[in-house]
Amino acid sequence: MRARVVSAAPDASAPAIDVRAIEKAFGDFIAVKGISFQVARGEVFGLLGPNGAGKSTLIRMMTTLVVPTSGTAIIGGCDVVEDPNGVRRAIGVIPQAMTSDLELTPTENLSIFAKLYGVPRARRKHLIAELLEAVELTAWADKPVKNLSGGMRRRVEIARGLVHEPRIFFLDEPTTGLDPVSRGAVWEMLRKIKAERDLTVLLTTHYMDEADKLCDRIAIVDHGELKALDSPANLKAAVPSQNTLDASFSGAPADWLRRLQALPGVAHVSGDGTVYRIASSSGPATTMALMAEAAKAGVSVQSLAVQSTSLDDVFVHYTGRQLRDALQAPTAADNPFMMRR
Amino acid sequence: MERMLAIMERELLRFSKSPALITMSLIVPLLQLVVLGYAFGGTVRHLRVAIVDQDRAVPAVKFRELLGAVQANTSTFDTIEYHDVTVAIDALRQGKLNGVITIPPDFSRRTLDKRAPQIALITDNTDNVVAATLTASLSNLLVAYDAPRVVQRRIPGATSLDVVEVYPYVPYIQYLLPGSIVMSIFMMVMIGGGIIFIDDKARGLHEGYLVTPVTALELILGFNLSGAIKAVIAGLVLMTFGTLIAGVPHPFEVLRLLRMLLVIVVTSMALISMMFLIMVRMNNPLMPRALFGALNTLLYFPSGAVYPQQAFPGWLRAIAIVDPFTYAVHALKSLILKNTGLAAITNDLLFLSIFSLVTLGAATLLFRRTL
Ligand SMILES: Nc1ncnc2c1ncn2[C@@H]1O[C@H](COP(=O)(O)OP(=O)(O)OP(=O)(O)O)[C@@H](O)[C@H]1O
Ligand SMILES: [Mg+2]
Numbered sequence: 001m002r003a004r005v006v007s008a009a010p011d012a013s014a015p016a017i018d019v020r021a022i023e024k025a026f027g028d029f030i031a032v033k034g035i036s037f038q039v040a041r042g043e044v045f046g047l048l049g050p051n052g053a054g055k056s057t058l059i060r061m062m063t064t065l066v067v068p069t070s071g072t073a074i075i076g077g078c079d080v081v082e083d084p085n086g087v088r089r090a091i092g093v094i095p096q097a098m099t100s101d102l103e104l105t106p107t108e109n110l111s112i113f114a115k116l117y118g119v120p121r122a123r124r125k126h127l128i129a130e131l132l133e134a135v136e137l138t139a140w141a142d143k144p145v146k147n148l149s150g151g152m153r154r155r156v157e158i159a160r161g162l163v164h165e166p167r168i169f170f171l172d173e174p175t176t177g178l179d180p181v182s183r184g185a186v187w188e189m190l191r192k193i194k195a196e197r198d199l200t201v202l203l204t205t206h207y208m209d210e211a212d213k214l215c216d217r218i219a220i221v222d223h224g225e226l227k228a229l230d231s232p233a234n235l236k237a238a239v240p241s242q243n244t245l246d247a248s249f250s251g252a253p254a255d256w257l258r259r260l261q262a263l264p265g266v267a268h269v270s271g272d273g274t275v276y277r278i279a280s281s282s283g284p285a286t287t288m289a290l291m292a293e294a295a296k297a298g299v300s301v302q303s304l305a306v307q308s309t310s311l312d313d314v315f316v317h318y319t320g321r322q323l324r325d326a327l328q329a330p331t332a333a334d335n336p337f338m339m340r341r
Numbered sequence: 342m343e344r345m346l347a348i349m350e351r352e353l354l355r356f357s358k359s360p361a362l363i364t365m366s367l368i369v370p371l372l373q374l375v376v377l378g379y380a381f382g383g384t385v386r387h388l389r390v391a392i393v394d395q396d397r398a399v400p401a402v403k404f405r406e407l408l409g410a411v412q413a414n415t416s417t418f419d420t421i422e423y424h425d426v427t428v429a430i431d432a433l434r435q436g437k438l439n440g441v442i443t444i445p446p447d448f449s450r451r452t453l454d455k456r457a458p459q460i461a462l463i464t465d466n467t468d469n470v471v472a473a474t475l476t477a478s479l480s481n482l483l484v485a486y487d488a489p490r491v492v493q494r495r496i497p498g499a500t501s502l503d504v505v506e507v508y509p510y511v512p513y514i515q516y517l518l519p520g521s522i523v524m525s526i527f528m529m530v531m532i533g534g535g536i537i538f539i540d541d542k543a544r545g546l547h548e549g550y551l552v553t554p555v556t557a558l559e560l561i562l563g564f565n566l567s568g569a570i571k572a573v574i575a576g577l578v579l580m581t582f583g584t585l586i587a588g589v590p591h592p593f594e595v596l597r598l599l600r601m602l603l604v605i606v607v608t609s610m611a612l613i614s615m616m617f618l619i620m621v622r623m624n625n626p627l628m629p630r631a632l633f634g635a636l637n638t639l640l641y642f643p644s645g646a647v648y649p650q651q652a653f654p655g656w657l658r659a660i661a662i663v664d665p666f667t668y669a670v671h672a673l674k675s676l677i678l679k680n681t682g683l684a685a686i687t688n689d690l691l692f693l694s695i696f697s698l699v700t701l702g703a704a705t706l707l708f709r710r711t712l
Contacts, residue, residue: 063552065712085554093552097545101351103358112354115347116553144358160549 014077016041016168016200017062021071024057031057033224034071039202039217041167044194046215047204048315054224055204056096059172062202063093076168089117092161096172096204098153102146106137106156109145110163117164131159134196135189151182155189162193171203175210183207187214208311218311220318227318236309239317240267243283243309248275248302249294256299263289274302283308344555348563349570356533356571366528366575374514374521374583377647382513385474388418388439391429398449404460407486408442417478433465440464440475511678514587519673520646522579523608523666527640529575530612534568535620535629543626548712557710565613565701572609573602580605589677600683601676604690608669611693614701615665621707640666645674668692 017039024032032054039045047055060066062073064084072079078086100109110128119127132141135155137148145153154174161169174190175183187210194201205211211218212232220227220235228235249256252273260269265282280286283306294301356362392408394401412420421438423429429441441463451458462479464472541547550560580601584592591597620629643650643657644666650658661667672689675681683690 060548060712065548065551067711088552088554091552093548095545095548095552097548099544099546099549101355101546103355104351108354112347112351113550113553115350116344116550116555118343118554 015039015074016043016076017045017202018074019058019062019071020073022058022061022068022073023070024054024061024066025069031224032061035221035224035226036071037219037226037229039200041200042198043216044201044203044214046211046218047202047221048206048208048211048218048311049204049221050206050319053221055221056172057224058221059093059170059202059204063091063170064088089164090167092164092166092169094154094157094161094169094171094174096176098150098157100145100153100156100160103144105142105144106132106148106159107141109156110160113160114163119164127163127165128159131162134193135159136185149182151178151185154178154182154186158186158189158193165197167198168200168202171201173204173206175205175207183210190214208315212311220315222319228314232311235314236311239309239314240279240281243280243286244307244313245278245280245283245286245290245304246275246307247278247290247304249299250274250302252299253297256297259293259297260290263293265289342559344553345559345563345566348550348555348560349567352564352567353570355537356567362532362537363575366532367525367578369528370521370525370579371582371586373524374517374579375586378512378514378517378587381647382516384417385471386416388471388475389437390418390420390475391423391432391438391441392420393423393426393429393441393443395426395446396444396448400449400452400458401444404444404448404486407482411478411482415478417474430463433463436465438465439468439471442479508679509590512587515589515678516674517647518583518587518589519670519677520641520644520666521583522576522605522673523644523646523669524637524641525579526572526576526605526609526669527612527637527666529572530568530609530616531629531633531636533571534564534613534616536626536633538564538620539623539626539629542624551710551712557708558705560710561617561701561705561708565610565617568613568616569606569609572613573606576605576609577602584677591680594680597676597680600686601673603683604669604672604676604686607690607693607697608665608672611665611669611697611700614697614704618700618704618707621704622709640664643667644670646670665693665696668696 015038017037019035019037021034021036022032023030023034035058047058049055057066061068062075062080064080064087068081072081074080075087076090078084078090080087100106104112107128110131111124114124114128129138129141132138135158137152137155137159140148140152145156148156158171158174161171171190175186178186190201190203191214193199203214215232217229217231218235219229228238230238253259256273257269257271257276260266260271260276260278263278263286265280265286266278267281268279270277278286278290287304287306290304291301293299392405394405408420412418418439420442423432423441426441426443429438429443432438433441441461443461443463445459445461448458448460450456460479460483462476464475466472619632623629639660641647643653643661643664645661646666650661650667653661668689672686675685675689679685
C-alpha cells in the first residue's frame with residue numbers, strides 16, 4: 001500500500017524514468033554496462049541499437065522482468081529493485097515477442113489484462129471499447145487474434161498495454177517484422193494515443209526512420225553501452241559530414257579522386273573510377289565546385305545526387321559500423337522456438 | 342484473487358478454443374484401452390498342432406479321440422496328422438506349426454503294463470503364451486485321460502483346493518480401464534499443462550503477464566487450478582466412454598460415480614503439481630517433449646495398471662511405491678472392479694493429497710517471478 005501512495009503523487013518535475021548506472025551481467029558476459037539516462041514526463045524516448053546491443057535487457061530491467069546486477073532505475077517514482085510492484089502498476093509494457101493469445105479475441109485479450117491490472121469492472125468494458133477504437137480494431141474486436149495480420153496483432157498489444165491507463169509506456173521493437181504499411185499504421189496509432197493522453201513513451205528499435213520520426217530524443221546503444229544521446233536533429237548536426245554526394249563520371253583522369261578531395265567542404269571521398277561517394281560538410285558549396293572542376297578537367301558528370309545526413313550516418317559515426325551490417329544475426333522473435341534466455 | 346481468476350480464465354478460454362488439443366489427449370488413452378484390452382488377455386485359439394502317432398494301438402486311439410473332443414469343444418488347437426517326427430519338427434521350426442504331439446511306439450504297451458506311459462509335446466517356446474497354453478490344455482487332457490485311475494488312487498484324507506471367486510469374471514479391458522483414466526489425466530497434464538506452458542515461456546508469452554502486478558502465488562494457483570480442471574475433464578470423459586466400452590456392470594451408479602469423481606479430482610491435482618514442479622525451471626521447449634515418453638513409461642507401467650505389481654522385481658516396486666499412478670490406479674480399480682466404499686481407498690486419497698501438497702510446495706519455492 002505504501003508503494004501506491006508514493007506512486008500516486010509523483011513530483012511533477014521529477015523524470016518519468018531515471019536510470020542510474022544500471023548493469024546486467026549474464027555470467028561473464030556483460031549485456032548492459034552501467035548505463036544512466038533520464039526521460040522527462042511526456043517525452044518519447046528511443047533506444048536505438050543493433051541485435052544484441054542490450055536494448056531488451058535494458059527494457060526488461062526497467063520493467064521488473066530482469067533484476068539488475070548493479071545500479072537501479074526509478075520508474076514513475078518507484079524503484080525497480082525496491083518496489084517492483086509499484087513500478088508494475090505505473091507502467092504498460094509491450095514485450096518484443098508477440099504476446100497476445102492467438103485463440104482469443106482482442107476483447108478477451110484486453111479483458112484478461114484489465115483483470116490482471118485490477119481495473120474496476122465498471123470501467124473495463126468502456127475502456128476496452130475505447131482502446132480498440134483508438135487502434136482501429138473495433139471491427140475485429142470479436143474475431144480470434146490468429147485471423148489478424150502482424151500489424152493488427154501489434155496494435156492489439158498496444159491497446160492491451162494501455163488497458164490500465166499507465167503513465168509510462170514501454171515498447172520493445174514495436175514494428176520489427178512488420179511490412180512498411182503496417183509499420184506506418186503502428187506509428188500513426190502511437191502518435192495519436194500519445195497526443196490524447198499524458199504518456200511518457202520509451203521504445204526500442206533498430207529502424208533509423210522509426211527513431212527519427214517518433215522520438216523526441218534518441219539513445220544509441222551498442223555492446224551494452226550508451227554511445228550517444230540527443231534529439232535526432234542534434235545527433236545529425238553533431239556528425240561532421242552534413243551531406244552525401246553520389247556522383248558518376250565518364251572520362252575521369254587518374255588523379256580525379258585526389259582532386260575531388262581538394263574541393264571545398266569535402267570530408268571524405270570513396271570511389272572506383274566512375275562512381276564516387278563524397279561526404280561533405282556543405283552540400284551546395286561542394287556541388288558548385290564539383291561542377292566547375294568537372295568542366296575544367298573535361299570530365300562529364302553522368303549523374304549526381306545530393307542527400308542530407310540520415311541517422312544511418314549518425315549510427316556509423318558513433319559505432320563505427322553500418323546498422324545494416326550489425327543486423328545480420330536473426331532475432332529470437334523471428335523464430336518462435338528459439339530460446340530467449 | 343481476481344488476478345488468479347484472470348489467469349484461470351485465460352488458460353481455460355485457450356483450452357476451450359483448442360479442440361485439437363482436447364481430442365489428442367483423449368484419443369491416445371482411449372486407443373490404448375481398446376487395443377491393449379483386446380490384444381492382451383484374450384484366449385488363444387486354433388493353434389496348429391501336429392500329431393504323430395507311432396503307436397496306433399487302442400490306448401493311443403482313445404487318447405486321440407479325447408484330443409478330437411477338445412478340439413471340437415474349445416477349438417484351442419487344430420490337429421494335423423504327420424507320419425514322421427522329423428518332418429513335423431521341421432515344420433514347427435519353420436513356423437508352420439505351434440506344437441508337435443508324439444505318441445511313442447511303446448505307449449500302449451506301457452499303458453497296459455502301467456509302466457508310466459508318456460506323450461511328448463514339442464513346443465515353440467519363443468512364444469511363451471502359446472507354449473504355456475498348449476502345455477496347460479494338454480495337461481488337462483491327460484488328467485481327464487487318467488481320471489478313472491486318479492479317483493481310485495485318491496486318499497480320503499487328502500486336502501483339495503477349492504477356489505472361491507468373490508467378484509464376477511473381470512475381462513482384461515476392464516482391468517485396464519483404471520490405468521487408461523489415469524493416463525488421460527496424465528496426457529492432459531503433460532500437453533495442456535507442461536508442453537503449452539514451456540512453449541509459452543519460450544515464445545516470450547510469459548513476459549506479457551509478468552509485467553503486471555499479478556503475484557507469484559496467484560500465478561501458481563491460477564496455473565495449477567486451471568490445469569487440474571482440464572485434467573478432470575479429460576478423466577471424466579475417459580471414465581464415461583471407458584466404462585461403456587469396457588462394459589463395466591452398472592456404469593451409472595451415482596455413488597460410485599461420485600467416488601470416482603473424487604479420485605479423478607485428487608489425481609488431477611497430484612499430477613498437475615508434479616508437472617508444475619518439473620516445468621518450473623525449464624525453458625527449453627524440447628525438454629517436455631523428450632520427457633513425455635520417459636515419464637509415461639516410468640509412471641504408467643509400474644503402477645499396476647497393466648500387470649500385477651506382485652510380479653515386479655524390488656527396484657520396480659520401489660518406483661511403484663512413489664509413483665502417484667499406483668495409488669490412482671489402485672483407487673479406481675477398487676471402485677470400478679469391486680465397487681468398494683471410500684474406506685478401501687482412503688490411503689490412496691491420502692497419498693495423492695500429500696504428494697500434491699509436497700510437489701506444489703517445492704514448485705512454489707522454486708518459482709521465479711522474474712525471467
Ligand atoms: N538470459 C540471458 N543469458 C545470457 N545472455 C543473455 C541473456 N539475455 C540476453 N543475453 C545476451 O545479452 C545480449 C543483449 O541481448 P538483448 O536481448 O538485450 O539485445 P537486444 O538489443 O534486445 O537485441 P535484439 O535486437 O535482438 O532484440 C545478447 O548478446 C544476448 O545474447
Ligand atoms: Mg531485443
